Amino acid sequence: MFNPPGLVAILAYDGLCTFEFGIAVEIFGLPRPEFDFPWYQHRIVAVDPSPITATEGIQIVSGFGLDSLCEAQTIIIPGWRRRDETPPQALLDALRAASDRGARLVSICSGVFVLAAAGLLSGKRATTHWRYTRELAEKFPDITVDPNVLYVDSGQIITSAGSAAGIDACLHLICRDYGTHIANVVARRLVMAPQRSGGQIQFIPSPVAQKPRDEVASVLEWILQNLHMNLSVQQMAERAVMSERTFLRRFKEAMGTTPKAWLLQARMNLARELLESNALLNEQIMEQCGFQSMESFRAAFRKSAGVSLSCYRKTFGGNRPVDSAPAADCFSPAQ
Structure with a gap:
């Protein structure tokens, strides 16, 4: 009925944003016995040597490194530890290679700074948490930063706003792959509206x-x-x-x-x-x-x-x- 969407690789790194990471694992890694068709394959890929130390000392162990990204059809970047830090060159090279072969890239919240550092957003429209949009625009003036939306879908790359907007972006990706009905089923299991109205402007103080x-x-x-x-x-x-x-x-x-x-x-x-x-x-x-x-x-x-x-x-x-x-x-x- 559906073409299998293949492997989703979720990045993990020292200083990992656990909420954004949890969103990706919940949506793409959780078994879906309610569906009678192939769901996403899922893999956690370590950017830094395991064990990964996330916020509050949580540790994550993964047997997959950046070299395994060559097998992924979709790569999720769940935030980034420091916006003023240049990501490791090996990560930037792996993301560029993935983009060149047509893999889809999804950033949640501050993860957009990794895509920007890799030069993958040049000339494109993107978004991030409303607190960081001005910083993103100033640091990367070749990106059209939209501060008002929950996510931006430019085809191969999807960027989302603040943390919970990652859910909206991931549900949108499911909608692209499986249609509205399946995305709605997943949203109901999340106890989440399938599509929130308005943009993140409604969340600005x-x-x-x-x-x-x-x-x-x-x-x-x-x-x-x-x-x-x-x-x-x-x-x-x-x-x-x-x-x-x-x-x-x-x-x-x-x-x-x-x-x-x-x-x-x-x-x-x-x-x-x-x-x-x-x-x-x-x-x-x-x-x-x-x-x-x-x-x-x-x-x-x-x-x-x-x-x-x-x-x-x-x-x-x-x-x-x-x-x-x-x-x-x-x-x-x-x-």
């Missing part, structure tokens, strides 16, 4: 609200139950029992994005799941997702997923044809 935005949460639930409707911001504001101007402000404070942007993403998430089920015509999916024309639906989906409806269905929805429309060229989605 700001004045604390006097009370929780329960009215916004209730509107979100109502929206998800009515995605087939032609919803307007005015309707959302009326549902929240507040003026449109007030609703827009409170929604942005709570979600880090606008109601229209959040609604569109919710529609696209539903479209992906329905396409993967391969049970409905594109016109039926269009209606359930609240679009008024196939042209606007196709354009919105391509912009969101990076591929056409037919290409996405062919990749993740099995082989049973349900749409007679001609297929467009496929290409790797990028965020």
Whole structure:
């Protein structure tokens, strides 16, 4: 059903960031008996001689060194011990070689500084924890640093923001390999939302609200139950029992994005799941997702997923044809 995504190598180093490391091991190394298809192979690769001493004195022993990265299809860099330290030359050389042969590289939080030091982000867009974005931009001016997003997918390289955003990036990679439904299953096991709305800008310190935005949460639930409707911001504001101007402000404070942007993403998430089920015509999916024309639906989906409806269905929805429309060229989605 799925092409095996191969070996995921997770780097371990002295001073290892254990939370970021744990994210990668949990997602790619944990057995998945709930799936009847091959999951990722997984290996811990030592950057420094074993045993590796992580934060708080935790020790990790690995029988694999940097020479084993030549077998990896995906390499995870879970943070880095010091942003002002030049990573070992052997590590930089191994990452360049992996990139040259087409391996995927994923950095979590400060791990982006390793990719930058290897010269692999030159001319590319990337992100890291909001506390480090200015430092990254100043130290590597040839990188376009986006401080507001949870992760950036440039195809072969994925960079994520602060620690927990590594979960978002890893789930996104699973979505690329297996589709939205499988990523959602993994997210549920993590007790994690499959796709968080907004970017890390919502986590940058700001004045604390006097009370929780329960009215916004209730509107979100109502929206998800009515995605087939032609919803307007005015309707959302009326549902929240507040003026449109007030609703827009409170929604942005709570979600880090606008109601229209959040609604569109919710529609696209539903479209992906329905396409993967391969049970409905594109016109039926269009209606359930609240679009008024196939042209606007196709354009919105391509912009969101990076591929056409037919290409996405062919990749993740099995082989049973349900749409007679001609297929467009496929290409790797990028965020």
